[in-house]
Amino acid sequence: MLPSRQITAIAKRQLELRDQLWPEQKEFFWNRRENKGFATIPKTLPLILNIMDDMTKGAPVSSTYLALWCATWDNSYVAITKPTEMSIIAGFGGQRGEHTWAGRMKKLQELHFISIKPGKSGPMSHVVIWNPHTIIRYHHDVAKTPGLTEASFTGLLERAMEIGAGDMLKPMSGMSASADGPIPALAAQAKAEREKAAQQLASLQASINAATAAFPLPATVPPAPRPPTANPFSSPVPGQAPVPAPHTPPAEPTAGIVEVAMKPDASRSS
Secondary structure, X not given: OOOHHHHHHHHHHHXXXXXXHXXXXXXXXXXXXXXXXXXXXXXXXXXXXXXXXXXXXXXXXXXXXXXXXXXXXXXXXXXXXXXXXXXXXXXXXXXXXXXXXXXXXXHHHHOOOEEEEEEOOEEEEEEEEOOHHHHHHHHHHHHOOXXXXXXXXXXXXXXXXXHOOHHXXXXXXXXXXXXXXXXXXXXXXXXXXXXXXXXXHHHHHHHHHHHHHHOOOOOOOOOOOOOOOOOOOOOOOOOOOOOOOOOOOOOOOOXXXXXXXXXXXXXXXX
């Protein structure tokens, strides 16, 4: 997996090359930052769709799956209020279009790619899409489902490693094939791990509390407040003798003084 800084540099170089090969045509490219109505998909989706169709020979489900994914709001959930419309979007029109689409939906559920719940719109009102990487790994590592070839799985694994899709590398140990697929077992395993972590945290907190009770920390005595510094020129504090103000000698008068010139005494002249 490449570091994010290197990926950014690669994307920048590709953008520069694109603008060199197709100059002055930027406004004709589709940009998800400027246009509404897009869905986030994994870069491995083309390989995933091919694997799905290989696993359902004679009844391809890729268009049905892609239509579901494009109907999400990045929450892996689809509310199907108009089944006929969904069947047309998936490419199944005509009188038997909805019936064919419903068959492909059931096939996707049988392969555990999706889960369906009934509702007011019929038996297929609510759909969730499970992580396709997890499901394909289950079919390859655990269920050994026919149609999933080693070459196809290896190609998916290689592409996932190129783009840094770590969910293709997580261990899937201790799991057996089940009619319910991998999700219930994985969910139970994740719940057990959360409960174990909570128990360990509670045990650690209990040990800390016991140690604190056995060896209490000495109580800290707050320092005595410092008496306020007396201002000699402020009002006297009750209970204390007033501080006399410093004596300042009066200034000598200067106004009205007449300088007298001393004349020499004539009687003392020689």
